[in-house]
Amino acid sequence: MTSPLRVAVLGASGRMGRAACAAVDDADDLELVARIGSSDSLDQVADAGAQVIVDLTVPSATQGNVLWAIEHGIHAVVGTTGWDDESRGAVRSALEKNPGIGVLIAPNFAIGAVLTMRFAEIAARYYESAEIIEMHHPDKLDAPSGTAQHTAAAIARGRADAGLGPIPDATEKDPDGARGALVEGVRVHAVRQRGLLAHEVVQFGGTGEQLILRHDSFDRVSFMPGVLLGVREVASHPGLTIGLDGYMDLG
């Protein structure tokens, strides 16, 4: 029997961080060796002999954490937002000098959301119309969600692959903006509703038919299978991977 993989969670006192600690703790093949809060030193991660960090911190801290991990020969699974071309470039440079190390930056750990994006890209090739409705709790500060924006981009790629033109829309009069946001040529609608957590509906339409892809996250625990998949797979995927789909069998 192999030893459990040694995991440190950074951002351990946030809501996602606490859920990740519990999930790692519950997994027989993983060992939680460090819970790092914002006031803790990264030295604790090294001292604890962690093989993988899970970064669920804040945009201002995540790049530094990941570069530190690479330099210390530790793989990184990152759920924090705020990455851009420049910060990803810095990670790629660091990884070139540490070729055995894997880093996964995943904008969304919900496996169902990843499947929805992938299926949306494929289905988009076959339908004249496509729209997205994302639904979240009313305490969310921004609209539309990042997942909806990524899904719009996936649909745009699928339509481009198939040589499809603009989505048909004869609207002439919409004084109050009921048609929602236009993201990559795709209409995106954001619903805010008490009792919901994070939900996405992608609708495709053709003459006489409709295809719907829908993903519902009712609870933050729904992100944990994706986090654990990342933790287990990161060592066998050296280099930088963007998106959990890079570790999934979607063929």
Add this chain to the structure above:
Amino acid sequence: MTSPLRVAVLGASGRMGRAACAAVDDADDLELVARIGSSDSLDQVADAGAQVIVDLTVPSATQGNVLWAIEHGIHAVVGTTGWDDESRGAVRSALEKNPGIGVLIAPNFAIGAVLTMRFAEIAARYYESAEIIEMHHPDKLDAPSGTAQHTAAAIARGRADAGLGPIPDATEKDPDGARGALVEGVRVHAVRQRGLLAHEVVQFGGTGEQLILRHDSFDRVSFMPGVLLGVREVASHPGLTIGLDGYMDLG
């Protein structure tokens, strides 16, 4: 056995008009005595001995048609849009002089849409959040739909009855308008999709729960049961009735 009710359809060559002619023709208790197009004289309606007209014409013609019917002692069932306070007032005045005559002006003949609006008003009393998503074919020129606007008003009445304040929404950043239109304090989203006809989804949310009312019109024939209900009931409802719900048992 009673004689069939004698019905004239005005606007008989439009899509709704043709469907109405077919529906009246198929009903054993009704007799289609005149199909009136835009170039036909209303005298044909009187000559044919019609007891009820179904007006499915255009905003510029409907008021004149209805006033003519009242003066000739003929009941009227009206699906044409474009009525305002002034034109409704003119009908009320005419009806005072012809007290036995009934006029029904129905913005929506889909019984399911009427039920949805009524249920929405009741449910609105009990939920913190409420939003509307209307979905139509991509050739529709305006957004949001009239039905969605009426439903938003019904929700606003229900919330006012229950003393509820504004719907919670923490959105601070929505650069592209993903949150949709605000109608009577209720967010309304309009989807345009090939293969759809006319659909409305009303979502209510409270802590830990959701209530959804959804109506789908797949085909214009779905409006015909409402038209026939109006035709059969108009004579027993003298005066002006706004909305098919005035003839329905919703208690």
Add this chain to the structure above:
Amino acid sequence: MTSPLRVAVLGASGRMGRAACAAVDDADDLELVARIGSSDSLDQVADAGAQVIVDLTVPSATQGNVLWAIEHGIHAVVGTTGWDDESRGAVRSALEKNPGIGVLIAPNFAIGAVLTMRFAEIAARYYESAEIIEMHHPDKLDAPSGTAQHTAAAIARGRADAGLGPIPDATEKDPDGARGALVEGVRVHAVRQRGLLAHEVVQFGGTGEQLILRHDSFDRVSFMPGVLLGVREVASHPGLTIGLDGYMDLG
């Protein structure tokens, strides 16, 4: 300012009981004066001066608890199942001797489920087809749910009111029972799915259209507004009331 209403929760250590204690505790106009577990004496309820009991115990205990409360001049809100004609009759007899006392027996405290049942009864009058899909977590022992059975009965009443005959169904070959259960003439389907709690979908169909009523309980807290509504209203509804809808404004 009036004093808070004094409430005792029976079955306080079960999942629903704990949620009810928390909800009463959080309400400014209510005071939780006793948490009674299965080994506690009802004397504590009297000693604490409770004005209302919330009974969330077990079928074998609930009737005795309610009769005890009536005799002690305490109102009762009951969510426990297992009531039949005989036990309800015993409660009615006891209430005749204590005419000021109110008892509410509610098979379902989710306001949305109550609304769904009421709306289903009304809508059933207007549609040729009606079916029910209930969805629950996979640990549920029985199918279909009690709520689905009550909803089927409500649909049957609505159809009878409207003089509708049997629901059309040409199925000749269904070797594995895909058409589900027939309850009061209405097909009921039970889905069992990890991640769900308690959900009900009622579908009505007519030529060219569909009406859907859907209620989702994502979390047991969704039952608490109904429990609190019952607690606040029971004193003003003397006698036995079956169903939370008796306290709601559904007209």
Add this chain to the structure above:
Amino acid sequence: MTSPLRVAVLGASGRMGRAACAAVDDADDLELVARIGSSDSLDQVADAGAQVIVDLTVPSATQGNVLWAIEHGIHAVVGTTGWDDESRGAVRSALEKNPGIGVLIAPNFAIGAVLTMRFAEIAARYYESAEIIEMHHPDKLDAPSGTAQHTAAAIARGRADAGLGPIPDATEKDPDGARGALVEGVRVHAVRQRGLLAHEVVQFGGTGEQLILRHDSFDRVSFMPGVLLGVREVASHPGLTIGLDGYMDLG
């Protein structure tokens, strides 16, 4: 510019056949050269110089039609049901002697239904629970639908790939069969509702989340893009292909 592809429709007087004739007729790159009814001779197909037949006949005729086409060097696109291992074997033998000819036997021409089946197989690897709800008009004679059965088989394959065991279900008491049919280890529910045509919902559940795939065929025209895709591609796919997905880019 290339000449249009010459197409004969067999079973041209049925509902699907008429729709196929209209669709071929409307396509600029196709020419409808023969409409063959049940009393017409296949010689007309040869005389008209057809390059592809579309067989939308009946189980008793389809095998003979396809073998005739192969022998005459004509490709075949087949939507008729009733094929089994033996009849497919006969087609394979005939194709060995005519290696340039393509035959497509497609149980479902709705591209959305094909996508749903493919996506279901992939998603099934990642979820503990999976169930299918198929919904059709109430004049359908059999339940569950063939598409639902194929989807259940696809889910079973996906679960086997991932090493998943039986779907969890604690049901002990289901006297009326509300849990539906068990097909390849997957529960399948069949709804029959006036106003619907052909609809399939596939639900996947895991802790705290849900993924839904839904396909709606509102009108038989929704099958035509799939028929035309088959007609256009069959010549470049020699041999026997089962299922429209063999011609689609689903990677």
